Amino acid sequence: MSARQVTLAEVAKQAGVSLATASRVLNGSTRQVSEELSDRVLRTAEELGYVPNASAQALARNSSSLVGLVVHDITDPYFSCIAAGVTRVAEEAGLVVVLGTTGRRPEREVELLSTLRAHRARAVVLAGSRTTDRAAQSRLAAEIDAFTEQGGRVACVSQAKLGTDTVVPGNRAGARALARSLAELGHKRFAVLGGPAELVVARDRLAGFKAGLADAGIAPPVVINGAFTRDGGYEAALELLTSKSRATCVFAVTDVMAMGAMAALRERGVRVPEDMSIAGFDDIPTLRDTVPALSTVRLPLEHMGELAAGLVLDAGGDEARTVRVAGEVVLRASTAHN
Amino acid sequence: MSARQVTLAEVAKQAGVSLATASRVLNGSTRQVSEELSDRVLRTAEELGYVPNASAQALARNSSSLVGLVVHDITDPYFSCIAAGVTRVAEEAGLVVVLGTTGRRPEREVELLSTLRAHRARAVVLAGSRTTDRAAQSRLAAEIDAFTEQGGRVACVSQAKLGTDTVVPGNRAGARALARSLAELGHKRFAVLGGPAELVVARDRLAGFKAGLADAGIAPPVVINGAFTRDGGYEAALELLTSKSRATCVFAVTDVMAMGAMAALRERGVRVPEDMSIAGFDDIPTLRDTVPALSTVRLPLEHMGELAAGLVLDAGGDEARTVRVAGEVVLRASTAHN
DNA sequence: GCGTGGCGGGAAAGCGCTTTCCAGCGCTGC
DNA sequence: GCAGCGCTGGAAAGCGCTTTCCCGCCACGC
Incomplete structure (x- = not known):
């Protein structure tokens, strides 16, 4: 030994x-x-x-082969898909991925960034959804600055006004297109199961959806906010049912929430799509085999991870670059004509 | 800058x-x-x-704060759950998790281990399923030796005769109990969608299932091997259907394969569970909301990750320790009386 | 023949930290 | 009163590598 x-x-x-x-x-x-x-x-x-000895090399060269990847919850397929993309690109570049999970606590994100700075990570991909909490954002921004000052690069997946490279999914546009498609199915009364109000992603999708309904000349939806998880969707759906809303179609801002919502509907004897249509967002691969198949907006999650890793790994200029990724409406069995 | x-x-x-x-x-x-x-x-x-500067500290102390985590595919919920457990424990211990993905290539596992050794990782959790490929195993064993020689600890999740600490799920016993439960439902003719023949996990589950059927005095099942993925399950199920087997109940050795299989059955108009009962293994949380709900053997995946991380982080003696984790049969709607 | 320049090799100075070893100092015990 | 001890602070020697700087050598041109 x-x-x-x-x-x-x-x-x-x-x-x-x-x-x-x-x-x-x-x-x-x-x-x-x-x-x-x-x-x-x-x-x-x-x-x-x-x-x-990688530590010695890192010390002598003053740069390491570490790339950080910060996600909220690696069991969430949204993140694990992105993670797969990031790791693939990083490993091809001969780099090593450090995985940090925040459990959705903003301060944890700051801690992780600081740890990564200590390790002189070459770059970091922040895959967590940004919030609108000013204090948290400014601490994060400070950490990001410190990190870049030190020569590291940072990229975010999803909205980020932090002056970093960003991969931006078309949340607004995707949700808007989805709303229009659903309107074309003849639905008139909608509900949205939204995420926490401070989550930018959730807000964008909600806003986009509202805009789409407006385009179609349809009244604004009932909005119920829940946690950004399966259970959040479940609870929100229950709340929707007890609220006696007359919605015939509900949009959950993520597929994972939609799964929870469908479970709730099923328990209450509400049939999908006969009694209620439901759509999600993301098109999580693992969930594609569910019955009824979930209508959703497809995001190329793994590719987004690759893009983010790509941004963060080629040197790039000082300009913060933005790569937009479009969502594609996919109507399946969970939404029916009304 | x-x-x-x-x-x-x-x-x-x-x-x-x-x-x-x-x-x-x-x-x-x-x-x-x-x-x-x-x-x-x-x-x-x-x-x-x-x-x-973490590198400098690592160099001076001759030990780093890195913990490796090697999985086949982080998008597979089986691995992402384990990963969640590992990261939780590691982060609580103030350590940093390095994520490596092998894409199921044994040589990649060796490479990753070598990289982790270069980084003087304190410990590593190997969550990939062992194979029976002798050559690959011996190269891996050599790398593991080198790693431990250097003072690092290694733990495996699932079967491993590599002399390391191990968290062993009750694959055999779980599958056996499942077989008995299914037999009690009155099924007489079974099929198994197995994984690649060289995967120890797959073989154990198959063996256990056969044993359970034998216990119940039932004829051995038809066995069809496929890849250890959703698509593998899909293909295997198609093959089963074209084989004109008269099985009334099919056991897919993982939940993920079971999902693929159910998709295939659905496409072919075979109703679950009316025409065919189906059961899986793992009880992946993300899949619990599927319809019909999948009968399976529950494994505490996240906890297994925690256990593995625990093993690998407390010093422990020189003895290779083994922690056994029992699977619990959970019958749901995908299996019916026959 | 001698200065020049290019080129392959080695000595050694770091990189930023930890840790040993030593010095000084105020106490205690005889 | 003094040896001895425990305790705190600092000097300095690494940890294993990279990289600069220098040296000697060999064409080459004049």
Whole structure:
């Protein structure tokens, strides 16, 4: 146990070259090394099972191979899809992904960013949805500044007015298009199961949906806010049912909430789509096999993760770049004509 | 941009103390520092926005705060649940989780382990399912040895004869109990949608299921192997249907495969559970709202992640420890009396 | 023949921290 | 009164690497 790790110095000594030469061979510096020495070093390194000490490299180079990924909840398929995209790109670039979960606590996001700064992470992707809480936002902004000051790059997925690179899904436009499509099905009275009022994503989707209804000349929807989770959707749907609303179609601002809502409807004997149509947002792959199949707005989540990682990994200028990603309305069995 | 990072030396100088003292104050060494100096250091550190350089600390202490987590596919809810458990425990312990995904390629697992070794990760949780491929296993074993040699700890989730700490779900026992429960429903002819033959988890579940059927005096099931994914389940179910098997109940070795299978059945007009009962394994939370609700064997996935992280984080002896986790049969609407 | 420049190799100075070792000092015990 | 001890503070030696700087060597041109 605990045999000491093989160091570059040992490799160099064994190969009969200097530390500098060994280093140059084993990490591909700009400097040339004669083939003979190079071979010798490579061979000894192999024999000894040399693995460079990443901390030492990071220290000497003043830059690490870490990329941060901050999500609210990795079990939420929305985030795990994005995470998959980010890790794929990062791993291809030979980088290592550090996963941080916030449990939706803004202060945790700040902590994580600070930890990542301590590790001199090269970049970080913030996949959490921004809030409108001013205090939290400004602390976060300060951390982000500190992080970029230090030479790290930051990208956000979803709305962010933080001056960072951003991948922006078409929340507003997608929800608006969805509303119009649903209106075309003949529905006149709508309800929306919204997320927490301070979540920008939730607000955008709600606003977009309202706009779409307005486009179609339909009265504004009943809005019920719940947590941004399956249970939030469940509770909100129950509330909707007890409210005696006469809505015939309900839009849950995420697929996950829609699942909860459908469970609630089912329990109360409300049939989908016969008694009530329901639509979600995101088009979570794992949920595509549900019955009735959920109408939704498809977002290329994994691709969004890739895009964010791409933004954050190529140097880019000082300009904050924004990549827009469109949502595509997908009507399935959970919404019917009315 | 790129303002130089505040170092301990600057803090020390500013506070008028030595480097040693500053270090002692800011990281809580065993040594005492007078309250006066301590306060001064703390205050200056705060003022300057000092954040210790994790790489330098890791180098000096020869141990980092990184914990590796290796999974096949983070979008698979099985893994994302485990990941959630691991990250929770790690974060509580003040550690940082490095996420690696293998895409089910054994060599990638080895690579990741080597990277984690380079980073002097303190520990790693391997959540991928072991295979029976001897070559791959031995390379992995070598990497694991190298890792532990260097002082790191390794834990596996699910079967592993690699001499590491392990969290073992009751795959065999769970599947066996499930088979008996299904037999009690009156089914006589069974089919199993198994995973790839070399996956230990898949084999165990299959073996357990067979044993359970034998217990009930029922003929062995038709077995169709497919990929360990939703699509694998879908394909396998199609194959089952075209095989003209007369099974009335099918067991998919994972919930995710069961979802694919149900989709296939639905497409072919086979009603669940009227025409065919179906059961899965894992009890993935995200899938609990599906209709018909899936009968399955519940595994406390998130808790398993916590257990694995726990094993790998408390020092423990040299003994490889094993924690067994029981599966609990949960019959729901997808299985009916026959 | 000698200055020049390019090139491969090595010595050594860091990178930012931890930790050992030593110095000084105020107490205690005889 | 003094040796001895415990305690706090600082100097300095690393930790394992990268990279600058320098040196010697070998064409080459005049």
